[in-house]
Each structure stands twice: as structure tokens, then as C-alpha cells.
Amino acid sequence: MDEPVSYYRNSAFIFWILKIKNVGFKEFCFKKSLWLFHFGGASCNNCDIEILDCLTPRYDLERFGMLLIGSIRHADVLLVNGSINQRDKSRLLELYEQAPKPIVVVAIGACGCTGGIFAEGDTFAGPVDKLIPVDAYIPGCPPKPEAILAGIVKLLNK
Amino acid sequence: MVKKTLIPIGPYHPLQEEPELFKLYCEGEIVKDIKWETGYNHRGIEKLSEKKTYDQSFFLVERICGICSTSHPFAFANAIEEIGNIEITNRAKYIRSIIGELERIHSHLLWVGLAGHFLGYNTVFMWAWKYREPVLDLFEMISGNRNSYAMFKVGGVRRDIENNKISQITPVLDLVKKKTDMLVGAVMDDPVLHARTKGVGVLTKQDIIDYAAVGPTARASGIDVDIRRDDPYAAYPLVNWKVITAEKGDVFAKAEVRLLEMYESISIIEQCLEGLKKEKEGDINVKVKDIPAGWGTGRAEAPRGEVFHYVLSDGSNSPARHKIRAPSYTNIATFKKSCIGQTISDATISLAAVDPCYCCTERMAVAYDSKTGDKILNGNELIALSAKKTQNIKNQF
Numbered sequence: 001m002d003e004p005v006s007y008y009r010n011s012a013f014i015f016w017i018l019k020i021k022n023v024g025f026k027e028f029c030f031k032k033s034l035w036l037f038h039f040g041g042a043s044c045n046n047c048d049i050e051i052l053d054c055l056t057p058r059y060d061l062e063r064f065g066m067l068l069i070g071s072i073r074h075a076d077v078l079l080v081n082g083s084i085n086q087r088d089k090s091r092l093l094e095l096y097e098q099a100p101k102p103i104v105v106v107a108i109g110a111c112g113c114t115g116g117i118f119a120e121g122d123t124f125a126g127p128v129d130k131l132i133p134v135d136a137y138i139p140g141c142p143p144k145p146e147a148i149l150a151g152i153v154k155l156l157n158k
Numbered sequence: 159m160v161k162k163t164l165i166p167i168g169p170y171h172p173l174q175e176e177p178e179l180f181k182l183y184c185e186g187e188i189v190k191d192i193k194w195e196t197g198y199n200h201r202g203i204e205k206l207s208e209k210k211t212y213d214q215s216f217f218l219v220e221r222i223c224g225i226c227s228t229s230h231p232f233a234f235a236n237a238i239e240e241i242g243n244i245e246i247t248n249r250a251k252y253i254r255s256i257i258g259e260l261e262r263i264h265s266h267l268l269w270v271g272l273a274g275h276f277l278g279y280n281t282v283f284m285w286a287w288k289y290r291e292p293v294l295d296l297f298e299m300i301s302g303n304r305n306s307y308a309m310f311k312v313g314g315v316r317r318d319i320e321n322n323k324i325s326q327i328t329p330v331l332d333l334v335k336k337k338t339d340m341l342v343g344a345v346m347d348d349p350v351l352h353a354r355t356k357g358v359g360v361l362t363k364q365d366i367i368d369y370a371a372v373g374p375t376a377r378a379s380g381i382d383v384d385i386r387r388d389d390p391y392a393a394y395p396l397v398n399w400k401v402i403t404a405e406k407g408d409v410f411a412k413a414e415v416r417l418l419e420m421y422e423s424i425s426i427i428e429q430c431l432e433g434l435k436k437e438k439e440g441d442i443n444v445k446v447k448d449i450p451a452g453w454g455t456g457r458a459e460a461p462r463g464e465v466f467h468y469v470l471s472d473g474s475n476s477p478a479r480h481k482i483r484a485p486s487y488t489n490i491a492t493f494k495k496s497c498i499g500q501t502i503s504d505a506t507i508s509l510a511a512v513d514p515c516y517c518c519t520e521r522m523a524v525a526y527d528s529k530t531g532d533k534i535l536n537g538n539e540l541i542a543l544s545a546k547k548t549q550n551i552k553n554q555f
Binding site for chain 1: 169170171175176177197198199200201202203205206209217218221222223224225227268283284287288291303304305306515517
């Protein structure tokens with residue numbers, strides 16, 4: 001069993017639940033209903049649209065309890081797509097700082113994974129995994145919604 | 159005196175799928191001024207294009223924007239074919255037009271959905287995006303990918319639409335037509351949507367001329383402009399279709415133009431498919447030896463308006479200069495007219511009404527010194543830089 005993270009130490013309630021379920025804090029948090037926050041860097045918009053597409057009737061991400069939310073402070077998963085340019089870099093780092101830990105970072109698309117076709121660009125500030133730790137990569141230009149779903153469900157079962 | 163409030167939207171706002179910062183200066187509930195900041199999406203594409211060969215550049219320009227990922231290669235191909243005086247085969251023309259029009263359908267459906275979402279009509283959002291999927295399936299069948307199709311090359315197209323595939327395409331078009339009827343009914347006859355969109359975000363004819371807006375934004379205000387008709391390219395002169403315009407210039411008119419344009423697109427595709435049957439299968443390429451020195455411009459009508467590409471060739475196999483102007487570049491400036499004087503709740507839909515696409519727009523950024531706040535390059539310096547570059551290119555000839 002994992003030790004609970006220090007800033008949750010006062011919460012007797014969480015201790016109680018963990019004791020009953022006999023799971024670690026991290027496993028408990030990531031068991032169900034992941035909330036996603038979407039950060040679109042300097043992308044071509046394709047991955048952003050495919051992520052939105054996951055919410056629409058054909059794919060329906062919400063049946064797994066996942067929700068695209070507006071604030072990083074409520075998020076369990078940070079989706080990053082697009083190459084990161086000089087101007088996005090500081091903002092991505094700041095978002096990662098603000099995120100409640102532990103947080104799962106998923107790099108989506110060729111640009112998110114490596115920089116893709118824009119890696120040679122003048123404004124490129126490094127692929128996502130050079131800036132923040134990345135837990136999962138979903139390659140493709142753009143990855144199909146099925147691939148995004150498969151990646152995130154794989155994370156759920158991890 | 160009423161206190162002015164600054165309401166920032168963005169840069170990473172859940173409403174927008176792209177990074178972009180809007181600053182709304184409000185007095186009470188009324189928007190008094192608007193400013194916007196770009197640069198979050200700048201990737202240095204024009205410079206990158208100079209490092210790549212013409213064939214590689216097609217994959218790059220396709221990734222300027224994911225939604226209009228045909229119109230950029232379209233304009234780029236037009237520019238290069240103007241330099242080399244290349245005449246492509248009729249079959250390639252038809253295939254290019256089919257891809258372009260399919261893209262217009264899926265882009266307009268996407269916009270209708272997002273507009274519905276902004277107005278709080280999530281049903282419209284879900285519907286429109288659901289019936290956009292069959293169009294993406296068609297793309298997957300034709301090109302192998304849902305979004306970036308990689309269909310274009312100098313002198314033709316990469317993949318053929320075989321005649322036996324045509325029978326699979328027409329039922330999808332019929333389905334989309336039926337569902338468009340439904341969407342038109344839902345949007346045009348709904349009294350709440352009328353109340354929310356009529357008289358909101360009005361752009362007069364003069365505003366459009368002042369700000370040089372293009373595409374459906376201009377056509378909704380009664381400016382009859384369409385590159386497909388004014389500067390004919392691909393198969394558009396070979397088929398019958400008409401330019402849709404509206405007079406009012408408000409958000410409702412823009413929705414009307416886009417929805418009715420989808421019918422025209424379907425009709426163009428049907429005629430192109432008929433045309434395909436008459437042409438010889440596999441006749442999609444002309445052999446291109448090399449691109450001579452010179453310059454060419456290419457224009458194409460994207461779902462959002464006119465895309466303009468300028469290519470300067472020095473006779474080598476990569477462009478010496480590549481300049482891109484996307485439709486949103488001029489359309490975004492109309493926010494100054496459409497948003498000011500509106501309430502904040504109407505500002506969102508006024509912003510969305512021109513269907514802005516920031517990844518198209520991000521072409522150049524001026525650098526500021528973070529400590530002193532000084533511009534590192536001012537306008538004159540940039541012009542001097544540009545002149546210097548032109549001089550360098552001239553010396554090479």
C-alpha cells in the first residue's frame with residue numbers, strides 16, 4: 001500500500017475509505033471517473049478536434065465517467081497535443097505546477113510525442129516529455145478517436 | 159463613472175479548442191473594447207517550407223490547419239502549377255474538387271455544432287457532430303486518413319477514386335443531405351435561436367469592405383465574392399452551382415449561408431462523380447520535370463474564405479519564399495465591429511460567428527523584451543529585414 005501524500009494527511013475520511021477498500025491512495029483516485037484537462041499547444045487543430053470528437057455520440061467518452069473540464073485544479077489527466085513553442089512552454093510548466101499530484105500526462109499525436117513535422121521549426125521548444133514527465137503516448141497524425149479512447153482506457157486499467 | 163472591467167477569455171479556455179487570448183473591456187454588461195493576442199500557435203511554417211522540397215511541403219501546408227487541410231494544399235498546388243504552367247488532367251480536377259467540397263461539408267457541420275454549443279443548444283452540437291462522422295468515413299475510404307488527407311501533389315493527386323467506389327459515396331451524400339434538412343429545420347425554425355442570433359454581431363456591407371473580410375462572413379453581408387467562381391480553378395468551371403449570399407450580416411445570416419452552402423457542395427460532388435465516370439480510370443497525374451524560376455500565386459476558397467499562397471521559385475526543388483495568407487487573418491479583425499456594443503453573452507457567439515481559425519492565422523510574431531517591454535523588432539526593422547532578404551534572393555538569380 002502506498003503512503004498517502006503529505007497534504008492529505010489530515011483527512012480522516014480518506015484514510016477511512018482507503019482502510020475499508022484496502023487500496024493505496026493513488027489506485028483509489030485513478031480507479032473511476034477520470035477528469036480530463038485539455039492543453040492544446042501549437043497544434044494544427046486536428047488532435048483538438050479529435051479529442052472533442054470523442055465526446056460526441058459515436059464515441060461517447062462520458063460512458064467511462066470521463067469528463068472534459070475547464071480547470072486544471074480538478075483534473076486527473078492532462079492531455080497535451082501539438083508541438084510546444086516558446087510561448088506555450090512557460091504556460092505548460094505553470095499548468096503542470098498547478099495540477100493536483102499525482103496527475104497522469106498523456107501526449108497526443110505525432111507533435112505531442114516528438115514534435116512531428118514542426119520539430120525543425122524556429123519556435124519549437126522541445127517535445128512534451130522534455131518539459132514534463134509523460135505517462136502515455138498516443139501516436140498518429142491525428143490519432144483516431146478510437147486510439148485516444150484505447151489509450152486512456154489502458155491507463156484506467158494500469 | 160462606470161468602472162471598466164477586463165474579462166479575459168483564454169489563452170487556454172475550455173470554450174476554445176485553440177489557444178488564443180481575448181480581452182473584453184466591459185462597462186457593466188456591455189463590451190466597450192476588445193483586444194486579442196496571438197502567438198500561442200506560431201510554428202514558423204513559412205520558414206520550414208523553405209527547408210523542404212515541393213513534394214514534402216505539401217505535407218507541411220496540410221498541417222497549417224486541420225480543418226481546412228485541403229484548401230492550403232489546393233492554393234499551394236495552384237501557385238506551383240502557375241509557375242510551371244502545368245495543366246492537370248480532368249480526372250485529377252474532379253478529384254480535387256470532390257475532396258475540397260467534402261471538406262467544406264464537414265467544416266460547416268463542425269461550425270454549426272460549435273455555434274449550437276456556444277448558444278447552449280448542446281443537442282445541435284451532438285447532432286451536427288454525429289452526422290459529420292459519415293463524411294469523415296468517406297475521407298478514410300478515399301484517402302486512408304480521417305483528417306489530413308495527403309491527396310495533393312504537383313501535377314495531380316496521389317490517390318484515385320475508382321469508379322466502383324462511387325456507388326459507396328452517393329448513399330452517404332444522400333444521408334448527409336437528409337440530415338442537413340433536419341439541421342436546417344432545427345436552426346431556421348427555432349424561435350429561441352432566432353431571438354439569440356438575429357440582430358447580433360451585425361457586420362454591414364461597408365464594414366466588410368473596410369476590413370476586407372472574406373468567405374461566408376462577407377457573403378452573409380451581401381458581398382458576392384467566391385474564389386471558386388471569380389478565379390476559377392480545378393473542376394468548378396465544369397459544374398453548375400451558385401454562390402449563396404444573404405443580406406442581413408448578423409449571426410443568423412452567417413448560419414444560413416453556411417447551411418445552404420452545404421447543399422451546393424453536395425450538388426457539386428454529385429456532378430463531379432458523374433464527371434469521373436466519363437474520364438479514364440487512373441489518369442490522375444501529369445509528369446512534372448522541374449519547376450522553373452519565377453513566382454506564382456494560388457488562391458482557393460476554404461470553408462472560411464480565401465486562402466492565398468505566394469511561392470517564389472529559384473529553379474531549385476524547394477521554394478525560395480513561401481507566403482501564406484489565411485482567411486481568418488482578415489476575418490478576425492471584424493471583431494472590432496461585431497462585438498463592441500454587445501452584451502458579454504452575445505459576444506461569444508459573435509466571436510464564433512466568423513468561424514475563426516487561429517492555427518491558420520499564426521504567421522508572424524513580433525518579439526518583446528520581457529524585462530523592459532521594448533519591441534525587439536519594430537515595423538521598420540522588419541521591413542528592412544524583408545527588403546534585405548529580397549535583395550539576397552535577387553542576387554541569387
